[in-house]
Amino acid sequence: MNTVDTIAAPASAIGGAVSVIRISGPDALNILRKVWLGKSDPGRENNHRKMLLGKVNGDPALAVFMPGPRSYTGDDVAELHCHGGAAAAANALNAIFNAGARSAEPGEFTFRAFVNGKLDLTQAEAVSDLISAGSDAAFKLAERQLAGSLSSRLNTVYDRIASLISECEARLDFPDEDLDFDPLDSEKIAAIRQEIKELVDSGRAGALLRDGIDVVLAGKPNAGKSSLFNLLAGSERAIVTPIPGTTRDTVESQIVLCDLPVKLTDTAGLRESSDIVEQLGVARSRRAIAAAKVIFWVLDSSNPDLHAEISDMEFAPGTIAVWNKSDLLPPGRKLPELPCPAVMISVAENRNIDELLKNFTDMVYGEGENARVPEVAVNARSRVLLEESDASLVQAMEQFANGDYELAASDLRNAMHAIGRITGKSSDPDVLDEIFKNFCIGK
Ligand SMILES: Nc1nc2c(ncn2[C@@H]2O[C@H](COP(=O)(O)OP(=O)(O)OP(=O)(O)O)[C@@H](O)[C@H]2O)c(=O)[nH]1
Ligand SMILES: [Mg+2]
Secondary structure, X not given: OOOOOOEEEEOOOOOOOEEEEEEEOOOHHHHHHHHEEEOOOOOOHHHOOOOEEEEEOOEEEEEEEEOOOOOOOOOOEXXXXXXXXXXXXXXXXXXXXXXXXXXXXXXXXXXXHHHXXXXXXXXXHHHHHHHHOOOHHHHHHHHHHHHOHHHHHHHHHHHHHHHHHHHHHHHHHXXXXXXXXXXXXXXXXXXXHHHHHHHHHHHHHHHHHHHOEEEEEEEOOOOOHHHHHHHHHOOOOOOOOOOOOOOOOOEEEEEEEOOEEXXXXXXXXXXXXXXXXXXXXXXXXXXXHHHOOEEEEEEEOOOOOHHHHHOOOOOOOOEXXXXXXXXXXXXXXXXXXXXOOEEEOEOOOOEOHHHHHHHHHHHHHOOOOOOOOOOOOOOHHHHHHHHHHHHHHHHHHHHHHHOOHHHHHHHHHHHHHHHHHHHOOOOOHHHHHHHHOOOOOOO
16 A cells, blocks of 8 residues: 555445545545536635535536545545445446546555544554444444544553653763662653553453454253343344244344343253254354353243253353243242352343343443443554563663663663554554455445
8 A cells, every 4th residue: 555646445335325435645636627527626725625516427426625634534535426326336436547546445545544644543443443333332432542542541651651761861871970760760660551551451341342242042941042032132033932942053143232242142952862953953052152251041940840950050151040930930939059140030021131231241341340431442452562561661670770771771662662553653564454454445
């Protein structure tokens, strides 16, 4: 990807009512003038950033010109809004390519925004997070990051390390002066490390919101797994019957639970069977249970033999016992104690589902914590670099204590560049490709 030529791509999904085509680069206005015909010139200053009606290939189209640097990419940008549908967009794009633009690569508009200093790398990543957000909370987090919430925290850390480096270098420049180890330095480093630790810790919430969480419904046949699946998914996806062994295969649904993107899986009831289809289904259930982060182990609390009900229950971390069918429970019936959180519900009567969800958030976030949108939550790439920075700070601290300011300065520089690589202040070409290749074309 270079930043000198003029690129173009559809910016809206093909098949919508309107197709938006974006052109960015030094030749954007010329190309727009070649393909779009209207009464007024979009390049005239009082027409900038205004939608003008005209035609492309004889079809009505709106055009707008946004001169750089006040545009998304920082380049001159033109947009055409044509009729929806693949044909109109393809015709307009062809005209644009014939007029001298080349097809943009995935993420290339955002890449230019980064190169032109409109966004840093954490904000560019937030653009991609916005598009893939699987829940409202994930979307809000991405919006905050795009607005610079993470950038400003990282820039503060970067600046604080930079000022320590200057102090260190002052000592190197004036070795004869009595600039002894200042206990404040170790306090300053400790404070920076604390800030880094908070950012690293935010990675857990970041992973939950970005990647979502696998939740599996497990248990014996007829316990009510599929009924609970349908209730949580909000549709009759899975077949429910009074016949034990109804579900034969795993059924998945992408849902939002307590603001978290969740892949919910219903499974075949666990039991010994001579039926080959059921055996295969049960093997799939076991694989899904082993891979899940959270397991709702559904139990039939109306079973006269409660010990048989829990006999083959597994208590892997993340298991919540869900005693279902509480509507059928004889009064005063005591349920066995279990070595995992337990909740009593009735899917049939929609009873106590809130309590189940509370157990779920306690399990995911830790007790008492709510599913809330964190101010910042770093992703895996940033987390690795934060840890790298922290390791260099630890080394710098040791060098300070030894009075070796030259080595301390070098460690501090490593610590600073690790932070700089997160935002893109320090260059890291491999990372650029990695980040932008995950974008869609037109972003
Ligand atoms: N009374 C009562 N019946 C329920 C409740 N939940 C489910 N059932 C009934 O229990 C029967 C089995 O429900 P399913 O959801 O198919 O059970 P399952 O665990 O998916 O069963 P398999 O697919 O066979 O493993 C159905 O007749 C449901 O209507 C409940 O809370 N109360
Ligand atoms: Mg079922």
